[in-house]
Amino acid sequence: MTTLRKSNIVGRPFARVEGQRRLTGTARYVDDLDFGPELLHARIVHSTHPHAELLHVDITQALAVPGVFLLLTGADVPGMLGQQLHDRPVLAQTRVRYAGEPVAVAVAATSEAAERAAGLVTVTYRDLPGVYDLAASLAPAAPLVHVDGMGYDRAAHVAPVPGTNIAHHTLQERGDVRAGLAQAAVVVEHTYRASSVLHVAMEPHGGVAQMDDNGQITLWASTQAPFAKRDLIAQALGLGPERLRMVTPFVGGGFGGKTHVSIEALLVALAMRLPGRPVKLVLSRLEDFSSTFRRPGLQAEVKVGATADGLLTAVEARYIWDAGASADAVIDLAYAAALAGAGPYRVANVSIESDVVYTNQPVAAPMRGNGMAEVHWAIEQQMDRLAAALRIPPVEFRLRNALRGGDAIGGGRVMHATGLDQCIRRAATGLRTTKAPAKARMTRRGRGLAAMWSPVFGGRGATAAAMLQLAPDGRVVVSLGGIDTGQGLYTIAVQLVAATLGVSAEAVKMAPSDTGRSPAALPAADSPLTWSAGNAVLKAAQHLRAQILDIAAQQWNEAVGSLDIVDGFVVSHASTKMAALAEVAYGMEPSSQIAPPQLLTGEGVFTAAPSAESDGSYRPISHFSTGAQAVEVEVDLETGEVDVLQLVSAFDVGHALNPDLVLSQMKGGAMQGLSTTLFEQLQFVDGIARNPGFLDYRVATALDLPQTLDAVIVEVPQDDGPYGARGIGEHSLVPTAPAIANAIYDAIGVRVSELPITGESVWRAIQTQLVPEKES
Amino acid sequence: MKHEIDCIVNDQAHHLTVASHETLLCMLREQLGLTGAKNGCATGECGACSVLLNDEVVNSCLVLAVEADHATVVTVEGLADEGELSTLQQSFLDHSATQCGFCTSGMLVAATALLKQASRPDVNAVRAGLAGNLCRCTGYDDIVKAIMAASRARRT
Numbered sequence: 001m002t003t004l005r006k007s008n009i010v011g012r013p014f015a016r017v018e019g020q021r022r023l024t025g026t027a028r029y030v031d032d033l034d035f036g037p038e039l040l041h042a043r044i045v046h047s048t049h050p051h052a053e054l055l056h057v058d059i060t061q062a063l064a065v066p067g068v069f070l071l072l073t074g075a076d077v078p079g080m081l082g083q084q085l086h087d088r089p090v091l092a093q094t095r096v097r098y099a100g101e102p103v104a105v106a107v108a109a110t111s112e113a114a115e116r117a118a119g120l121v122t123v124t125y126r127d128l129p130g131v132y133d134l135a136a137s138l139a140p141a142a143p144l145v146h147v148d149g150m151g152y153d154r155a156a157h158v159a160p161v162p163g164t165n166i167a168h169h170t171l172q173e174r175g176d177v178r179a180g181l182a183q184a185a186v187v188v189e190h191t192y193r194a195s196s197v198l199h200v201a202m203e204p205h206g207g208v209a210q211m212d213d214n215g216q217i218t219l220w221a222s223t224q225a226p227f228a229k230r231d232l233i234a235q236a237l238g239l240g241p242e243r244l245r246m247v248t249p250f251v252g253g254g255f256g257g258k259t260h261v262s263i264e265a266l267l268v269a270l271a272m273r274l275p276g277r278p279v280k281l282v283l284s285r286l287e288d289f290s291s292t293f294r295r296p297g298l299q300a301e302v303k304v305g306a307t308a309d310g311l312l313t314a315v316e317a318r319y320i321w322d323a324g325a326s327a328d329a330v331i332d333l334a335y336a337a338a339l340a341g342a343g344p345y346r347v348a349n350v351s352i353e354s355d356v357v358y359t360n361q362p363v364a365a366p367m368r369g370n371g372m373a374e375v376h377w378a379i380e381q382q383m384d385r386l387a388a389a390l391r392i393p394p395v396e397f398r399l400r401n402a403l404r405g406g407d408a409i410g411g412g413r414v415m416h417a418t419g420l421d422q423c424i425r426r427a428a429t430g431l432r433t434t435k436a437p438a439k440a441r442m443t444r445r446g447r448g449l450a451a452m453w454s455p456v457f458g459g460r461g462a463t464a465a466a467m468l469q470l471a472p473d474g475r476v477v478v479s480l481g482g483i484d485t486g487q488g489l490y491t492i493a494v495q496l497v498a499a500t501l502g503v504s505a506e507a508v509k510m511a512p513s514d515t516g517r518s519p520a521a522l523p524a525a526d527s528p529l530t531w532s533a534g535n536a537v538l539k540a541a542q543h544l545r546a547q548i549l550d551i552a553a554q555q556w557n558e559a560v561g562s563l564d565i566v567d568g569f570v571v572s573h574a575s576t577k578m579a580a581l582a583e584v585a586y587g588m589e590p591s592s593q594i595a596p597p598q599l600l601t602g603e604g605v606f607t608a609a610p611s612a613e614s615d616g617s618y619r620p621i622s623h624f625s626t627g628a629q630a631v632e633v634e635v636d637l638e639t640g641e642v643d644v645l646q647l648v649s650a651f652d653v654g655h656a657l658n659p660d661l662v663l664s665q666m667k668g669g670a671m672q673g674l675s676t677t678l679f680e681q682l683q684f685v686d687g688i689a690r691n692p693g694f695l696d697y698r699v700a701t702a703l704d705l706p707q708t709l710d711a712v713i714v715e716v717p718q719d720d721g722p723y724g725a726r727g728i729g730e731h732s733l734v735p736t737a738p739a740i741a742n743a744i745y746d747a748i749g750v751r752v753s754e755l756p757i758t759g760e761s762v763w764r765a766i767q768t769q770l771v772p773e774k775e776s
Numbered sequence: 777m778k779h780e781i782d783c784i785v786n787d788q789a790h791h792l793t794v795a796s797h798e799t800l801l802c803m804l805r806e807q808l809g810l811t812g813a814k815n816g817c818a819t820g821e822c823g824a825c826s827v828l829l830n831d832e833v834v835n836s837c838l839v840l841a842v843e844a845d846h847a848t849v850v851t852v853e854g855l856a857d858e859g860e861l862s863t864l865q866q867s868f869l870d871h872s873a874t875q876c877g878f879c880t881s882g883m884l885v886a887a888t889a890l891l892k893q894a895s896r897p898d899v900n901a902v903r904a905g906l907a908g909n910l911c912r913c914t915g916y917d918d919i920v921k922a923i924m925a926a927s928r929a930r931r932t
Contacts, residue, residue, distance in 0.1 A: 029811075661872060
């Protein structure tokens with residue numbers, strides 16, 4: 001860690017810098033921007049068939065609708081989207097691969113006319129046999145979702161299995177898993193499943209695109225990753241990326257659903273054909289549910305062995321991911337699962353296969369947790385099963401095996417210092433003593449815990465940059481490529497700049513995110529931003545500070561060492577001179593109206609240090625986040641209903657730059673975890689979503705809050721983190737599902753292997769797993 | 777078909793021409809430029825469009841603009857007083873009760889109504905009062921705490 005200035009801003013609660021705008025209704029999201037009467041409206045025609053040849057897309061009737069400007073079909077937009085595997089058309093070409101796939105798009109003067117036109121597009125399908133779950137997709141001679149998949153452009157590390165629906169196969173091994181299993185006193189083997197859930201940002205996907213007279217295109221969109229999307233869209237449409245500028249207004253949540261290109265490429269294609277006119281496309285909630293992204297489904301076959309002393313000897317797992325009709329977005333996730341799929345434990349013998357499989361279902365993209373929530377659903381129940389078989393308390397079992405700093409974790413990597421054991425203890429002891437239920441007869445209470453780790457990647461594109469400008473009025477304007485989707489990145493940035501530079505937080509302003517101006521950053525995914533963008537901001541502030549102090553030292557003929565910046569003033573400890581920053585930099589009063597010739601600029605670029613990896617992986621790991629959650633549940637034996645009474649989170653965040661924001665991330669993640677564990681499932685029948693709306697796809701409401709929702713900050717510093725910080729947002733729902741499952745087992749002695757855990761699934765487990773209790 | 781209506785929105789009188797099928801949400805956002813109320817689902821399920829119509833919380837996506845004739849409407853933009861946050865808004869800020877902010881307008885409106893109806897709501901009443909407003913970020917806990925604190929602040 002570099003030596004940093006002591007601060008009364010960093011490490012303390014500090015209200016969100018953009019909070020006031022969000023609280024007064026003045027924060028503008030993409031649908032709130034005013035484009036005037038020139039604005040055109042687009043509507044998508046979605047496939048109603050999950051797998052079919054497209055025989056004909058007839059747009060003649062649609063074109064006759066008054067007010068219609070343009071209809072596009074696949075023939076007009078031949079591009080394929082993909083970062084590592086180009087397997088997704090912008091518009092369906094000769095076949096559709098999922099119900100909901102965009103087939104055509106209509107543009108009209110009003111949204112009503114666009115809707116009418118879209119409804120008049122006649123699509124002639126010839127149905128093809130489809131694969132609607134993993135078993136069907138992996139069956140011998142299964143119909144192929146991508147018959148020409150081997151011909152797609154792909155990165156060198158992408159490994160499809162020819163003649164199958166396996167789009168990408170990964171294997172990570174260390175030690176000798178057979179020998180490890182042979183050494184074990186107890187081996188448990190089980191299969192777990194996690195079905196599709198949705199990211200469900202409260203703000204639906206949407207954007208506006210416009211091309212100017214020079215052919216420059218601006219895209220305003222709700223996104224987590226403007227730079228990556230700009231490049232992907234440009235590539236798919238055959239544009240130079242310099243022609244496309246992405247502006248990101250306020251973003252109403254993402255959770256991974258807005259990291260990958262959804263409708264944005266289509267919008268740009270439309271704008272290119274309608275010069276000068278802004279074109280808007282905001283998805284309806286129905287479309288958002290049925291045609292954007294979903295979390296990949298998982299089938300996990302996990303075998304774990306331990307000695308009689310409760311020390312792990314081997315983990316052998318196969319993780320199979322249901323990616324839907326496009327695998328590109330799931331490739332990094334599968335890799336993370338292969339690397340971290342043994343859980344946060346010391347184990348010498350590991351073999352993990354992680355395969356990405358096509359089905360005729362909507363396209364999957366990682367959700368908060370980047371696959372770790374799904375993987376830990378399996379591995380953390382296996383740990384409990386082993387502990388039970390060995391008659392070791394589950395917390396004790398985990399502590400015996402928990403990774404510590406210096407442990408080998410495969411591929412030549414060594415675990416850094418971690419607060420994992422503290423997290424496990426603090427979560428377990430954080431549960432409060434509660435009174436036994438009044439009507440004890442038909443309900444049972446139980447407690448459960450799950451631990452987690454999650455890799456944060458520092459590889460491909462893991463550079464963040466920040467730029468600060470000192471304005472003549474003394475304000476400092478921060479440009480950052482990373483997006484604040486609500487997690488609080490901009491607040492953290494302001495705190496870091498204020499502390500490092502020596503100005504008040506009020507003097508620091510965030511510039512809007514604009515790929516034409518902001519420096520590049522990692523997407524708001526994998527929770528890297530506090531760490532990466534935070535470091536970039538810190539460096540930029542140090543750079544600007546050094547320049548200001550140099551100027552003052554020259555002007556005052558003093559040594560830099562005797563100067564400091566305090567609350568926006570350069571002060572000299574030697575001469576007691578004092579002057580405002582802008583006065584020093586530009587030789588003028590802060591109130592001066594004359595613009596200086598050139599603004600003083602601080603630049604900071606952060607590149608993660610190469611990790612000690614020897615496996616030549618395409619995506620080096622920077623570090624791991626760790627944590628644990630403990631829950632108490634009450635289970636109704638008659639109905640199987642599960643009520644979470646209390647939930648405690650404890651995560652190692654390195655150093656909490658803003659404890660309030662950290663606690664908010666933990667609590668918000670815990671509730672998203674609870675919701676995805678108990679309520680959420682996008683159900684399909686033969687590839688058709690049956691519950692695409694809030695009425696039938698239930699997300700947690702305020703009534704589902706546990707009686708207590710606690711969060712504990714654990715701080716073991718990250719050696720290359722800003723003030724020692726690591727991210728938190730992504731990780732805070734990873735252990736929730738297995739913690740609840742383990743608590744159910746503690747309460748009633750049954751195991752549920754499939755997500756979500758519903759009253760029905762618990763009731764069925766009671767019927768099949770429990771011997772009838774004797775009346776006492 | 778067009779209709780002429782008179783209504784008071786955030787203490788300002790308006791005379792507006794609205795279409796028969798135009799929703800109150802649409803009128804607020806597109807005619808008056810009040811974009812604080814959000815279109816989260818258009819089917820009355822998420823609560824992001826909540827406004828007060830004659831002091832009652834409604835999903836403005838389910839109310840026709842003509843129903844606002846001779847009515848009083850309060851949106852999130854009307855909660856602050858001359859730029860000064862209301863007790864409730866300040867409490868949301870202090871309790872970190874907004875993250876992405878897309879549900880926040882509706883939450884604040886629902887909470888404002890809640891505190892108007894019950895002077896001393898208990899925690900269960902607050903949770904029940906927010907049941908029609910979905911939030912994906914906060915997990916509700918900070919929101920409930922902010923409302924409880926605002927209700928205590930108001931009593932003193």
